[in-house]
Amino acid sequence: MSTDPSVTPAALSGEVHLPEKLADVEPVRSVRTPIRLEYDFIPGAASSGYLNAFADRKILGQRSPVDGAVFVPPRGVDPRHGAATPDYVELPDTGHVGGFCVTRLPIPGRDDLEIPYVSAWIHLDGADIGFLGLVAGIDTSEVRMGMRVRAVWKPDDQLGRTAENILYWEPSGGPDIPVTAAGTNAWHAKQITESEEQAAGEGR
Amino acid sequence: MRDIAVVSVAQQQQKALTHTTEVELMVPIINEARGAVGLTQDDIGFTCSGSSDFLAGQAFSFVHTLDAVGAVPPISESHVEMDGAWALYESWVKLQIGGIDTALVYSYGKSSPGSLRDVLCTQLDPYYLGPLWPDAFAMAALQARIMLESGAVSDQRLAEIAVRSLNGAADNPLAVRSSADAAVDSVLAEEPIADPLRPSDCAASADGGVAVVLAAGDRARELCERPAWIRGIDHRIDPHQPGVRDLTRAPSAHKAAVEAGAGNDRLDAAELAAPFTTQEHILEAELGLGSDTAVNASGGALAGHTMMAAGLMRIADAARQIHEGQADRVLGHAASGLFLQQNLVCVMEGE
Numbered sequence: 001m002s003t004d005p006s007v008t009p010a011a012l013s014g015e016v017h018l019p020e021k022l023a024d025v026e027p028v029r030s031v032r033t034p035i036r037l038e039y040d041f042i043p044g045a046a047s048s049g050y051l052n053a054f055a056d057r058k059i060l061g062q063r064s065p066v067d068g069a070v071f072v073p074p075r076g077v078d079p080r081h082g083a084a085t086p087d088y089v090e091l092p093d094t095g096h097v098g099g100f101c102v103t104r105l106p107i108p109g110r111d112d113l114e115i116p117y118v119s120a121w122i123h124l125d126g127a128d129i130g131f132l133g134l135v136a137g138i139d140t141s142e143v144r145m146g147m148r149v150r151a152v153w154k155p156d157d158q159l160g161r162t163a164e165n166i167l168y169w170e171p172s173g174g175p176d177i178p179v180t181a182a183g184t185n186a187w188h189a190k191q192i193t194e195s196e197e198q199a200a201g202e203g204r
Numbered sequence: 205m206r207d208i209a210v211v212s213v214a215q216q217q218q219k220a221l222t223h224t225t226e227v228e229l230m231v232p233i234i235n236e237a238r239g240a241v242g243l244t245q246d247d248i249g250f251t252c253s254g255s256s257d258f259l260a261g262q263a264f265s266f267v268h269t270l271d272a273v274g275a276v277p278p279i280s281e282s283h284v285e286m287d288g289a290w291a292l293y294e295s296w297v298k299l300q301i302g303g304i305d306t307a308l309v310y311s312y313g314k315s316s317p318g319s320l321r322d323v324l325c326t327q328l329d330p331y332y333l334g335p336l337w338p339d340a341f342a343m344a345a346l347q348a349r350i351m352l353e354s355g356a357v358s359d360q361r362l363a364e365i366a367v368r369s370l371n372g373a374a375d376n377p378l379a380v381r382s383s384a385d386a387a388v389d390s391v392l393a394e395e396p397i398a399d400p401l402r403p404s405d406c407a408a409s410a411d412g413g414v415a416v417v418l419a420a421g422d423r424a425r426e427l428c429e430r431p432a433w434i435r436g437i438d439h440r441i442d443p444h445q446p447g448v449r450d451l452t453r454a455p456s457a458h459k460a461a462v463e464a465g466a467g468n469d470r471l472d473a474a475e476l477a478a479p480f481t482t483q484e485h486i487l488e489a490e491l492g493l494g495s496d497t498a499v500n501a502s503g504g505a506l507a508g509h510t511m512m513a514a515g516l517m518r519i520a521d522a523a524r525q526i527h528e529g530q531a532d533r534v535l536g537h538a539a540s541g542l543f544l545q546q547n548l549v550c551v552m553e554g555e
Binding site: 031033035037038039040041042044046047048076079081084 | 235
């Protein structure tokens with residue numbers, strides 16, 4: 001099947017047979033019915049707190065009331081339990097790469113983005129899930145899971161209430177996080193450590 | 205057939221939920237409905253929701269809202285792009301099949317970010333009506349004109365329905381439009397907004413959400429002092445193309461009411477999800493409601509119309525009257541589509 005819009009679909013390429021009384025009427029071979037709907041999005045309570053804090057170079061997460069897991073960006077809920085998360089946690093702008101992808105195709109409308117670029121799940125220190133960011137300041141071939149990074153912020157006079165304040169994440173040096181404890185493994189590694197500590201405590 | 209009942213309901217509704225996401229809206233509502241009968245998500249056998257991506261302006265928006273449920277470890281779950289009343293129907297079928305004793309049903313609508321009168325055009329056929337982008341109020345006004353000029357209804361009667369809603373809503377904290385002292389004269393004095401429809405003929409648009417817990421048999425009796433037993437539930441649909449329909453009627457509503465057994469006994473109360481007074485008038489006739497039935501004591505959908513939730517809210521309002529002992533036999537109604545194209549009737553009784 002062709003996806004070229006200039007090629008007439010097979011269903012419309014044959015003769016159109018009209019009833020006699022419509023003989024002089026121009027046949028309708030296709031109709032265009034464009035749809036456009038406009039929406040005014042306003043971030044909810046949790047996202048508003050998150051975005052407003054960005055203007056002060058702060059990254060806010062929220063803590064689960066069930067088990068203390070920290071989510072960033074905050075959504076007002078611990079999605080595993082459907083529990084509201086009213087408490088904010090201020091997080092540092094340092095963390096590690098939990099997973100990444102090297103992209104070699106340009107994004108339409110993002111001429112400022114040089115290819116290849118690296119998009120990554122950034123796991124902030126103190127957070128239990130990752131969020132998306134660009135990694136730069138390093139050759140793409142050297143980016144790796146567990147690599148420690150820190151935020152590169154826009155100059156203070158350009159800060160807005162937006163996550164775009166962070167231009168990208170750059171390597172911050174220091175030893176990598178082991179892959180078994182990096183990214184989405186971090187939470188499970190922490191659970192195992194905690195249960196081992198608990199078992200050791202009960203053994204005493 | 206298994207005996208299945210509505211055992212818990214919770215809802216919220218406001219004119220516009222400006223600084224609240226759908227997830228933030230639903231977390232307390234779902235927790236209230238489950239919590240009122242001492243259940244957590246682990247106790248729920250099946251979860252089903254109703255909402256529309258066209259309101260959110262975002263594909264798969266309902267997946268976001270699952271965050272409010274707590275879906276870890278994975279749950280048995282489904283979604284309908286329809287009013288939550290149809291999610292309740294799906295859950296009722298699931299309970300009838302067996303293997304589970306409880307279900308959580310919820311739905312929500314936040315139409316304030318967009319223009320509902322335009323968004324509703326997307327429910328029209330894409331070839332003949334859709335491309336004209338007819339305003340939803342204008343379409344309802346076409347129906348109203350046919351009804352008035354054919355003698356199917358009078359201005360006076362429409363105003364009486366509007367007043368019933370305005371007065372009834374005065375005691376309903378969830379209503380977004382109410383007036384204890386509204387009268388037929390004051391409604392008739394309103395300037396039409398889509399001639400011949402006056403503002404009070406058109407439902408007050410609202411944002412909100414509703415959650416309902418269903419339970420079967422003895423489980424329902426354990427959870428609720430007076431369960432609202434679903435004695436009949438049915439939904440039917442009329443043709444999509446309005447040109448082939450008699451717009452003064454809603455045969456699908458009549459059929460659904462008959463199949464649900466609405467007329468088998470006296471109905472104490474009926475809650476109707478009609479977004480226009482004209483359609484509430486049609487429904488009263490099609491459902492066979494007599495003068496001994498209290499219609500829309502809450503103000504109904506006219507007093508606050510949360511798209512995608514208005515029907516489940518009506519069922520919840522009707523069920524609550526059983527729970528609280530105010531009524532013994534009630535009817536909840538939901539509608540979908542243009543000119544009451546699709547209708548669902550749920551008849552509930554107390555023991």
